[in-house]
Amino acid sequence: MKKEKKTFWLWRIVPKYSAIPLAGAFAYNMFTFSGTRVINKNRKYHNMTTKLDKKLPFKPVWAIIYVLAFVQWIVGYLVAAHDGKKTLKRTVGADVIAKTITLGCFLAYPTEMERPSVDGPELKGKGFTKWLTRFIFKADAANNLFPSIHCLESWVVYKSSKYLTKKPPFWYRPIMFVMSNLVFASTVMLKQHVVADIPAGVAAAEIGYKVMDKVMKDE
DSSP states (O other): OOOOOOOOHHHHHSOGGGHHHHHHHHHHHHIIIIIHHHHTTTSOOEEOOOHHHHHSOOOGGGHHHHHHHHHHHHHHHHHHHHHOHHHHHHHHHHHHHHHHHHHHHHHHSOEEOOOOOTTSGGGOSOOHHHHHHHHHHHHSOSBOOSSOHHHHHHHHHHHHHTTOSSOOOTTHHHHHHHHHHHHHHHHHHTTSSOTTHHHHHHHHHHHHHHHHHHHTTTO
């Protein structure tokens, strides 16, 4: 009896055909996010904080949602990859287009904001959410804000759920939508972004999908 060929364990998690597109999208994201910081090192940054932003309270508990966004993205991209090459192409394509818009914004109009100090009274004391917030603040400088990549990515994976050809569980799309909106809230409640960064991130993702819809119209 012929032995069944075992599939490499990684391909059971990440389909083989999706490895290069996903790795490429990740690399482009890192360049957009971190590479532009090197380019903009000695440039003037602009603060887009408004009265509304100043009125919003600072709540470290939102750090949990902010970090869980990474889980949402991983799940969203893996679901798109397992759905098939067409869904993956649309999702990654929309993401790359949105990141190109973001890259242009970061270079054309670098933004920054003031946020609570890691040594300030709001973050003094023990507690998981305060520790997590301090970690986020130390790991991520308060610049490269407009558009919000956090909001962009969450909207990309939510929109991707609307293009799935294999019917997902009934709860998948609603949860993606709710999670995306929680991520939006977390970016401003954690003082990682200003309000304007949220619609800008969503708009970049929407443009990405509009372009891909036209590109893939006859596919």
